[in-house]
Amino acid sequence: MWLGVDVGSVSVDTVLINDKIEVFKSAYLLTAGMPIEAIKEGLRKSRDSVPVLGVGTTGSGRELAAVLTNADIVKNEITAHAIAAAHFVPDVRTVIEIGGQDSKIIILKDGIPVDFAMNTVCAAGTGSFLDHQAQRLGIPIEKFGQLALQSKSPARIAGRCTVFAESDMIHKQQLGYGIEDIIAGLCKSLVRNYLVNVAKGKPILPPIVFQGGVASNEGIRKALEEELGMKVFVPTYNKLMGAIGAAMLAKKVMKDKRKTSFRGFDICDMEFNTQSFICEDCPNTCEIVKISSNGKVLATWGSRCGKWDLSK
Amino acid sequence: MIKVSVPNMNVVPIVVKPVFEELGYEFIAPPKMSRKTIEEGAKYAPEFACFPLKAVLGDFILASRKGAEYLVIFGGTGPCRFGWYGSTLQIILKNLGIPAKVFVLDFPTEKWARDTFSILGINGSSVKKLIHSGLIALKKLRLIELAQELARKIRPFEVKIGESDKTLQKIYKIVDNENSFIRLMKMKNEIKLMFEGINKNSNHELIRIGLVGELYMCLQEELNMWTESKLGKLGAFVDRSAIGLWKYVTGDIGLNFAHRRAKRIAYPWLKWHAGGESIYSIGYSLIFERKGYDGVVHISPLGCMPEIVAQTIMEKCVNIPILNLVFDEHTGETGVNTRLEAFCDLLKLRKE
Numbered sequence: 001m002w003l004g005v006d007v008g009s010v011s012v013d014t015v016l017i018n019d020k021i022e023v024f025k026s027a028y029l030l031t032a033g034m035p036i037e038a039i040k041e042g043l044r045k046s047r048d049s050v051p052v053l054g055v056g057t058t059g060s061g062r063e064l065a066a067v068l069t070n071a072d073i074v075k076n077e078i079t080a081h082a083i084a085a086a087h088f089v090p091d092v093r094t095v096i097e098i099g100g101q102d103s104k105i106i107i108l109k110d111g112i113p114v115d116f117a118m119n120t121v122c123a124a125g126t127g128s129f130l131d132h133q134a135q136r137l138g139i140p141i142e143k144f145g146q147l148a149l150q151s152k153s154p155a156r157i158a159g160r161c162t163v164f165a166e167s168d169m170i171h172k173q174q175l176g177y178g179i180e181d182i183i184a185g186l187c188k189s190l191v192r193n194y195l196v197n198v199a200k201g202k203p204i205l206p207p208i209v210f211q212g213g214v215a216s217n218e219g220i221r222k223a224l225e226e227e228l229g230m231k232v233f234v235p236t237y238n239k240l241m242g243a244i245g246a247a248m249l250a251k252k253v254m255k256d257k258r259k260t261s262f263r264g265f266d267i268c269d270m271e272f273n274t275q276s277f278i279c280e281d282c283p284n285t286c287e288i289v290k291i292s293s294n295g296k297v298l299a300t301w302g303s304r305c306g307k308w309d310l311s312k
Numbered sequence: 313m314i315k316v317s318v319p320n321m322n323v324v325p326i327v328v329k330p331v332f333e334e335l336g337y338e339f340i341a342p343p344k345m346s347r348k349t350i351e352e353g354a355k356y357a358p359e360f361a362c363f364p365l366k367a368v369l370g371d372f373i374l375a376s377r378k379g380a381e382y383l384v385i386f387g388g389t390g391p392c393r394f395g396w397y398g399s400t401l402q403i404i405l406k407n408l409g410i411p412a413k414v415f416v417l418d419f420p421t422e423k424w425a426r427d428t429f430s431i432l433g434i435n436g437s438s439v440k441k442l443i444h445s446g447l448i449a450l451k452k453l454r455l456i457e458l459a460q461e462l463a464r465k466i467r468p469f470e471v472k473i474g475e476s477d478k479t480l481q482k483i484y485k486i487v488d489n490e491n492s493f494i495r496l497m498k499m500k501n502e503i504k505l506m507f508e509g510i511n512k513n514s515n516h517e518l519i520r521i522g523l524v525g526e527l528y529m530c531l532q533e534e535l536n537m538w539t540e541s542k543l544g545k546l547g548a549f550v551d552r553s554a555i556g557l558w559k560y561v562t563g564d565i566g567l568n569f570a571h572r573r574a575k576r577i578a579y580p581w582l583k584w585h586a587g588g589e590s591i592y593s594i595g596y597s598l599i600f601e602r603k604g605y606d607g608v609v610h611i612s613p614l615g616c617m618p619e620i621v622a623q624t625i626m627e628k629c630v631n632i633p634i635l636n637l638v639f640d641e642h643t644g645e646t647g648v649n650t651r652l653e654a655f656c657d658l659l660k661l662r663k664e
Contacts, residue, residue, distance in 0.1 A: 060646060060650075075653075075657070076649075076650045076653040076654045076657070077650065078650065078651075078654035078657075079653075079654055079657040079658075079661075112658075112661045112662055112664075113654075113657075113658045113661060114633060114658065114662065115633060115658075116654060116655075116658065118647065118650070118651065201627075282344075282346065283343065283344075283346035283347065283348040283349070284346040284347050284348075285346075285347055285348070306474055
């Protein structure tokens, strides 16, 4: 079994896969601002008695997850997503990934990524914004997509920026538009925003794989298909693709290594303490984070000069 | 004694120090660039000014707090908005109530010559002494560029990660403190030995990346989030032959043949300077492609018109992967790390 951990801005996904890259056990949890607890809970849910042969971590919190699990490989989410997508759809040319706070596009050729782009400064059109709007409208996020599908004539919503989108939505609500038309309009504008800001002139060729948490939203998927004029494929484990990719990378890297450095599932019950402080020794004023368990410092990071780094 | 300072630009403060001291000024080195410099600069610069202007302004503010009365910067007519840096900085400093005077070093024109010689007259320095200090400065620049070149070669292979960066910092200090021309002449081998002393692990595949883009952003590692060093640590050999201080000085007066060649190669795509380093970004990217490099990293500040022109043309004419990195004072380091790592992975996977 190979373990993959994807620590994103909004969710923590853990997955156990077997040799044939079949998902054996998995967990999808909201971080809720406490990534360490979420990672522990995720591992508890995918805990199993079969031996783990390798661990890979990915996502924006990959360093943290790597320290907690003592991972064999730490990889960025772009590579992890590309590898997982190329496994499930071998001839994939475009991977569209929209997650909690970032969105990316990966262009592949013969199963190998050749180009990629990520949203730069703007988080409009990502999961967090949809979540926020669903909450504001009092709709559970799971029903968001289905409601959008019911719309006959979507409202036009400004998608340039979440703040403008929100005020535009309020305005349209006050004009008396139906809620499903507003939601469908929002989906459309978010897709346009994605295509203009992230995909920016990249050649989008079929087959297209759409993954990440937002891919569960049928409204966005439909808007994407309409805008592109092409069929979009959403894999079964769209939310777990990053974690699956990390586990696959662990499997690959363990070919050369004999024994995994995984700490074992016991870490679910271990206590981890984080401590942060600002180093005032130079004008850089780096924020240093220290992670320790049972009084033993596991890792420190954040310093530019390397003064606080533990020697490995 | 009049106190003079220059902005941080890679190793410029180290290099120009002997010249200013020879001219009879007291040289005030600006504090090493840090978060504070950038914050100071961004606070007072126009929001849509280029990132380098903000950094230079930060340097000038901090240097004037250390007592600098003359702030020297290249510029004049300049290749792009850079031509306005001198006057813009002077206005901003004046509005802040800082009495320091910005002195713009321009092309060797009649006015420039008159100004320079008038300075000579005031301080009683001779042309002979000036040439001597100029040679020292040149030697220092060549030594440091050699050290940086060696660091770029060794970084992908180092066993203990970060060792060549530490060696480089040590060399900066040694070169800065050495003012004898004869001893500087002998230092070349010493530097080579220092780098040979680093433990190397030679059995892994190397990817080769060419670095192009806006000069200041490429040279000032604090602004580009240590891109060059990070790529090295990810196992890539970074070729920075497109950009360098020596190249800049010689290229600007048409004496650098590599630069001329790059211009010639870029000619079918861009026939004339579009400002800044745009024509070199295109030319060198094409050269890197011809040399069989795996990829190109293109660095520019936010809103840099010349580099945006170059970026659009590069997308059309360069057939190896290009990573465009755009920086300003808000850029997060995590995002840059993710992109660099993913880019290196992409190049490695393509090679397999």
